[in-house]
Amino acid sequence: MKTVSVTSIIDYRKCPKFYQYRYVDKLRVPPNANMVSGSVVHGVIEYVLSKDRSLWGTLENIAEVLMFKEFAHRDDARTQVTKYLPGVLRALSKVPEWVWERTWHVEELMEWTYRDPNCPACLGAPPVTGGAVHTAHCNAVTVRMKPDLWLVEDGVLDIVEFKTTENDPLDYLLFNAQHQFYAIGLMKEHPDMLVRFRYVCLPTTTKKAGDHIPWVFTTNAIAAAREELVQGAVDVGSKMYMNRGFWCKGCEFKGLCMTVLTGGDERGMMEEMKEVMP
Secondary structure, three states: OEEEEHHHHHHHHHOHHHHHHHHHOOOOOOOOHHHHHHHHHHHHHHHHHHOOHHHOOOHHHHHHHHHHHHOOOOOOHHHHHHHHHHHHHHHHHOOOHHHHHOOOEEOOOEEEEEOOOOOOOOOOOOOOOOOOOOOOOOOOEEEEEOOOEEEEEOOEEEEEEEEOOOOOHHHHHHHOOHHHHHHHHHOOOOOOOEEEEEEEEOOOOOOOOEEOOOEEOOHHHHHHHHHHHHHHHHHOOOOOOOOOOHHHHHOOOHHHHHHHHOOOOOHHHHHHHHHHOO
16 A cells, blocks of 8 residues: 655645655755754754653753754854754744643654545455455555644644744645644544644744644535545655746755756766765
């Protein structure tokens, strides 16, 4: 059975070529400062909320340790930490108190499986002796997902995602299906519950944090999101093409695509990128 992640579905929908470079060719580039800062902010929140409170230590100490790990491949690691640690601490200072006060499920890996209604094996029929378990055109797929935070409290399923950007949280709620896909997965174990989403934007700049009010997952939205998740998971990897758009400007594979678009051969660059990160 095909297995994909929510992240890979989002990436494929954004640009199949990006998906190919990252998941098929397994290319990597050294993380830039923004990527490192975001990773460390998430890492500190995850560490603090998953440990006994007596083991917390200071946010600054935890952030510094994680940042040194992120920059370990660089000769100027200390310089980079000194430069970017203040921004990480600014972001962490904006985490709402209600985050620290509640008991969350933190970065837990989950799986959700779609079974093709047109496949006898998916419907539980015993396989024919010597025959295939699933039909040749079976669209069954398992989706792996790892929400930042979630909990069930007073009959409500709350899902929280963090972003280290200056964007309005409403933009993510409206135009990013990630949180809805997480909800579909969680509702497998927690059906018939009221589901609420929340994006918390924690910019590393001096800009105020964006903390949108909880967004309720309605019945109509649930049905639409489930259909979108299934179709997105089935489509992943089916075609590889360059989906040019405004997002290309900040893409880590921009150089490769520019080479292709100008008639060059990207294979040499691809080999170098395979060697950059283990």
